[in-house]
Amino acid sequence: MSAIDIGNLAYLGLLLAALGGYLFVSNRDRLGQMARHALLWALIFVAVIAGIGLWDQISQTIRPSQTLAADGTEITLPRQADGHYYARLTVNGVEIPFLVDTGATDVVLTRDAARAVGIDLGRLVFSGRAGTANGTVRTAPVRLDSVTLGGVTDHDLRAMVNDGDLDMPLLGMAYLSRFSHIEITGGALKLTR
Known part of the structure; x- marks a missing residue:
């Protein structure tokens, strides 16, 4: 002292x-x-x-977060107070929160999330279109070098960058279908690889 x-x-x-x-x-x-x-x-x-x-x-206790089984292949995402499931993924080395959306086809990044993971927004070509609850938006296809959820890493993953007003990135079925088992039980979404 x-x-x-x-x-x-x-x-x-x-x-x-x-x-x-x-x-x-x-x-x-x-x-x-x-x-x-x-x-x-x-x-x-x-x-x-x-x-x-x-x-x-x-x-x-108030706001539970995702957990990982000892072997790293089972990820549990607790349902949050708003009724949705959220996941924290590491994309190109940067942790990004995602909304799990079984109604979305692809992994969809916001412009901010795309910038954060190293995508040059000036080089994007918004050639696609996607129907959303807020209408049709333009999308640009991108490739993500690495995407990690829990102990599971995927490489060269196809994704879209949304040109509209999107609150947070979406984790759609193109990614979720990579898991062998998806189960909603006891207020949690369990993903098993």
Whole structure:
């Protein structure tokens, strides 16, 4: 601990002592009530510190994330509060969140996701068309060098870049059909390779 840290602690100790002394003197006729309030605030402080320390476990319970079986070939995607399944894939070395969409034919990237994985948007040719809930959009075919989900990696995967307003990339049937078994059970989507 440096001299500056010791000085800061001493300053905070004096400040706390001055504040406590003021409260004691100004409330000496209601010491029991003041003690209850002090205890209540101390418990609130401890609860906040405990919540911060346990946040990783709490957030996993509140918002579960994908898990991987020991052998790396079974990926479990829990259903989220909005009723959808989301997967985190590593595309060309960059982690990208995807919405699992069994109604989508292809793996579909947003422009931002395509840029993030190293695709030069200026060289894309938007020659295709796709029907979406928001109407028809232009698409550009691309090849992804590597796509990893859990312990499973695919190379030279065909995908599309969407030229419309798409909130997040879609993981469509062209990718999902690479798995030997797809099962929805117990509020989770299980993919087995």
